[in-house]
Amino acid sequence: MIVVARHRAELSIALAIAGLGLVLAIRAPGFFVAGNLLDVLLATLPVLIAAIGATLVILAGEIDISVGSIFAVCSVTAGVLAVAGVPLPLVVLIAPLVGALLGAINGALVAWLSLPSIVVTLATMVAWRDALRWITQGAWVQGLPAGFQWLGLSQASYPVAALIVTAGLALAILRGLTQVPAGRAIYATGSNAEAARLAGIDTRRVRFWTFAAAGALAGLAALLNAARFSQIPPNTGLGLEMQVIAAVVVGGAAITGGRGSLAGTILGVVLLGMLGPALTFLGVSASWERAFQGAIILVAVGVDALRARRVTTMVPRREPARV
Amino acid sequence: MLTATAIRKSYAGVRALKGVSFDLAPGEVHALVGENGAGKSTLIKIITGAVRADDGALEVDDEAVDLARLTPARARELGIAVIYQQPALFPDLTVSENIALTLEHGGAWRRIDWRARTDRARDLLARAGAAFDPDRLAGSLSMPEQQIVEIARAIGAGARVILMDEPTASLTDREVDRLFDVVRTLRETGTGIIYISHRLDEVFTLADRVTILRDGETVMTAPRGAVTRDEVVRHMAGRELATVFPKRAVTPGAVALDVRGLTSTTAGVFDVSFTVRRGEILGLAGLVGSGRTELAELIFGLRRPDRGQILIDGQPVTIDRPADAIAAGLAYVPEDRRRHGVVLEMPIAANTSLANLAAVSRHGLVQASRERALAERFRQDLQIKASSVVANAGTLSGGNQQKVALARWLATAPAILILDEPTQGVDVGAKAEIHGVMQAMVERGMAVIMISSELPEILGMSDRIAVMREGTICAIVDRADATPERILALALARPAAEATA
Ligand SMILES: Nc1ncnc2c1ncn2[C@@H]1O[C@H](COP(=O)(O)OP(=O)(O)OP(=O)(O)O)[C@@H](O)[C@H]1O
Numbered sequence: 153m154i155v156v157a158r159h160r161a162e163l164s165i166a167l168a169i170a171g172l173g174l175v176l177a178i179r180a181p182g183f184f185v186a187g188n189l190l191d192v193l194l195a196t197l198p199v200l201i202a203a204i205g206a207t208l209v210i211l212a213g214e215i216d217i218s219v220g221s222i223f224a225v226c227s228v229t230a231g232v233l234a235v236a237g238v239p240l241p242l243v244v245l246i247a248p249l250v251g252a253l254l255g256a257i258n259g260a261l262v263a264w265l266s267l268p269s270i271v272v273t274l275a276t277m278v279a280w281r282d283a284l285r286w287i288t289q290g291a292w293v294q295g296l297p298a299g300f301q302w303l304g305l306s307q308a309s310y311p312v313a314a315l316i317v318t319a320g321l322a323l324a325i326l327r328g329l330t331q332v333p334a335g336r337a338i339y340a341t342g343s344n345a346e347a348a349r350l351a352g353i354d355t356r357r358v359r360f361w362t363f364a365a366a367g368a369l370a371g372l373a374a375l376l377n378a379a380r381f382s383q384i385p386p387n388t389g390l391g392l393e394m395q396v397i398a399a400v401v402v403g404g405a406a407i408t409g410g411r412g413s414l415a416g417t418i419l420g421v422v423l424l425g426m427l428g429p430a431l432t433f434l435g436v437s438a439s440w441e442r443a444f445q446g447a448i449i450l451v452a453v454g455v456d457a458l459r460a461r462r463v464t465t466m467v468p469r470r471e472p473a474r475v
Numbered sequence: 476m477l478t479a480t481a482i483r484k485s486y487a488g489v490r491a492l493k494g495v496s497f498d499l500a501p502g503e504v505h506a507l508v509g510e511n512g513a514g515k516s517t518l519i520k521i522i523t524g525a526v527r528a529d530d531g532a533l534e535v536d537d538e539a540v541d542l543a544r545l546t547p548a549r550a551r552e553l554g555i556a557v558i559y560q561q562p563a564l565f566p567d568l569t570v571s572e573n574i575a576l577t578l579e580h581g582g583a584w585r586r587i588d589w590r591a592r593t594d595r596a597r598d599l600l601a602r603a604g605a606a607f608d609p610d611r612l613a614g615s616l617s618m619p620e621q622q623i624v625e626i627a628r629a630i631g632a633g634a635r636v637i638l639m640d641e642p643t644a645s646l647t648d649r650e651v652d653r654l655f656d657v658v659r660t661l662r663e664t665g666t667g668i669i670y671i672s673h674r675l676d677e678v679f680t681l682a683d684r685v686t687i688l689r690d691g692e693t694v695m696t697a698p699r700g701a702v703t704r705d706e707v708v709r710h711m712a713g714r715e716l717a718t719v720f721p722k723r724a725v726t727p728g729a730v731a732l733d734v735r736g737l738t739s740t741t742a743g744v745f746d747v748s749f750t751v752r753r754g755e756i757l758g759l760a761g762l763v764g765s766g767r768t769e770l771a772e773l774i775f776g777l778r779r780p781d782r783g784q785i786l787i788d789g790q791p792v793t794i795d796r797p798a799d800a801i802a803a804g805l806a807y808v809p810e811d812r813r814r815h816g817v818v819l820e821m822p823i824a825a826n827t828s829l830a831n832l833a834a835v836s837r838h839g840l841v842q843a844s845r846e847r848a849l850a851e852r853f854r855q856d857l858q859i860k861a862s863s864v865v866a867n868a869g870t871l872s873g874g875n876q877q878k879v880a881l882a883r884w885l886a887t888a889p890a891i892l893i894l895d896e897p898t899q900g901v902d903v904g905a906k907a908e909i910h911g912v913m914q915a916m917v918e919r920g921m922a923v924i925m926i927s928s929e930l931p932e933i934l935g936m937s938d939r940i941a942v943m944r945e946g947t948i949c950a951i952v953d954r955a956d957a958t959p960e961r962i963l964a965l966a967l968a969r970p971a972a973e974a975t976a
């Protein structure tokens with residue numbers, strides 16, 4: 153009973169995914185051909201990794217709209233280093249590090265200067281994107297060394313490895329969020345920062361590290377994405393922030409922080425990631441994809457708002473004036 | 476003028492009200508009392524349209540009101556106004572703007588007549604019994620002044636029924652008296668008042684009738700003169716309760732906390748020095764605004780002192796952040812626990828363990844079973860009324876949320892515990908439980924600082940009483956020498972004779 157109530161958001165997306173799968177199975181069985189599923193999987197894994205980062209940030213009561221730009225900077229950096237002959241293992245290490253650094257800049261501005269995260273990440277989003285455009289002059293990174301694609305693995309073993317890495321990461325963070333004190337600190341900070349502070353949680357450090365982690369994850373996502381192609385466009389990752397925030401919200405997290413789960417985000421990524429290819433297979437014009445995405449988001453937040461209204465009648469949300 | 480019959484309400488399986496009936500006459504103060512979670516706030520919210528009843532009937536002025544369609548706006552039209560414990564004003568607007576906001580109608584683009592607005596605000600404030608400047612910012616008002624603004628708003632809206640949900644929980648005795656004067660004035664003009672409070676003394680000075688709720692049912696309604704305090708308590712709890720403070724003498728040990736010359740101009744605390752010993756309860760008395768909470772926040776690292784020293788077990792310590800304070804063995808239960816204490820979106824169990832996760836963890840992982848066992852223990856000790864410890868704290872009644880916050884700090888088993896208004900908003904039974912827990916803790920050698928605005932509590936539980944006035948401790952009185960008059964006189968800086976008069 154309680155389990156069902158607690159995981160209602162997750163359950164309803166799982167049902168939506170199953171429903172979509174059923175429609176596909178009946179109307180377009182071609183969707184389930186191994187080759188296609190593999191394509192969908194490879195395209196979805198980077199988004200999933202970036203969405204894990206967004207989940208952390210949103211649970212802590214903040215928002216990061218600079219992921220797409222961080223993703224692009226990391227992609228190009230990895231590509232340029234690889235072209236310059238830097239050994240592959242080093243490149244694999246550097247991409248997330250660059251991401252962590254850029255995330256840490258966001259985090260430092262939010263946590264220690266108490267700037268609103270929407271403003272900070274809007275600024276860094278524009279800044280990184282324009283800096284990249286200026287430096288690359290719009291040129292694609294080409295002539296990547298042979299081993300770069302599939303990150304030195306074979307085309308057959310790479311998806312397995314990528315899946316294992318992503319799943320391992322997701323599982324670790326999933327458990328960490330509920331079972332490690334640091335995970336609790338994220339929820340507490342997002343839900344009631346003042347109470348968290350009084351409970352001895354350093355809410356600034358929590359904010360800083362969630363942004364840094366989100367940056368590192370964006371870097372990893374960039375790597376897994378770049379590995380699929382033989383060249384890297386500098387405008388990669390455009391609109392990624394919308395994709396991942398949408399997935400988090402569809403996954404049942406409160407955009408105001410403190411409530412949500414990684415399981416929900418994963419299901420949200422799967423649902424939104426399946427949508428585009430599914431529409432193509434069902435013969436719906438691709439231009440409808442966005443409209444469907446929007447509809448799914450509205451339904452998800454609408455349901456959430458209705459649920460929230462029932463709960464908040466108990467606690468007036470209006471902030472009382474303080475002396 | 477208002478009759479509610481057989482009101483029922485369930486929240487996701489919790490039956491909050493199981494058929495409650497209640498009526499209010501014009502010019503009557505009708506008190507609603509009951510234990511935490513009895514359903515008082517729920518009844519109020521149904522009458523004001525904030526939550527929807529499952530079943531039942533409501534009549535206002537002999538006219539049936541459709542409970543299924545009652546909204547806060549409709550309730551206001553019917554002349555029903557509500558005043559919550561925490562006034563809900565807009566801090567950055569002036570008093571007259573705050574009053575106008577709910578009263579003025581018309582288009583968004585009409586011209587505002589500022590003069591008329593201010594005049595009306597002044598007039599309404601006068602009728603609510605206060606004479607402060609309507610151009611002041613709401614955020615600069617004291618708690619009781621903010622409550623008066625809310626009352627002025629209610630009068631201005633032509634309210635004939637005013638509901639007050641624990642309006643005095645954060646007021647001191649003197650401020651309570653002022654509020655009572657206002658309530659009496661309203662009563663004389665024929666306004667009906669529903670008054671919720673856990674302070675039974677208030678109920679007996681103010682109310683014309685008393686209705687007792689227990690577990691979502693009406694136990695009895697009686698005129699004030701027809702019941703005694705003890706009967707009310709018995710009916711609320713459904714059992715006999717001890718009414719004396721569980722104070723037993725403990726031989727105090729070594730000095731646990733030694734505060735020397737603590738000063739912070741921004742916090743308004745000046746040159747405060749005192750000690751607390753193991754096994755001792757130091758009561759911190761004083762008026763609201765005398766700097767007691769600020770002092771606690773300085774000690775706990777929530778504010779930085781300009782000067783002064785803190786010694787714990789004789790060793791000087793540096794406390795810059797709450798985490799430092801916790802590491803040094805301090806715990807602080809803040810006053811406004813609904814806002815600063817509980818994390819509403821977290822289960823009760825996670826709330827209980829939040830400040831002490833190490834105790835329920837193994838190898839850095841939180842053990843759910845241990846966490847639940849911890850929460851379960853405090854649920855029983857403090858009688859937290861909840862369907863289970865995995866329920867979210869947001870689903871609890873106000874008083875039960877207070878108890879969860881208290882449990883969190885008791886669970887840390889600190890060496891030095893600072894309690895800010897520990898029994899505010901909890902019912903008589905739970906109050907006795909909390910006092911019992913405090914006593915048990917000092918017997919185990921804990922040092923306790925208790926801030927309280929309730930004089931009986933201060934006198935009943937403290938070994939020594941430090942009285943604060945204008946940001947400094949003006950006297951420390953031993954238990955044996957403490958009388959209500961003396962403490963009050965010290966807090967007010969008046970000769971004792973005058974205070975008793
Ligand atoms: N939103 C909610 N979801 C679930 N249960 C709720 C909700 N609101 C109230 N309850 C439950 O309804 C019961 C009555 O709560 P109510 O707030 O009316 O109590 P109360 O008499 O005002 O108590 P207190 O003195 O502590 O303020 C409690 O058991 C509470 O847990």
Ligand SMILES: [Mg+2]
Pocket residue numbers: 515516517872873874
């Ligand atoms: Mg209540």
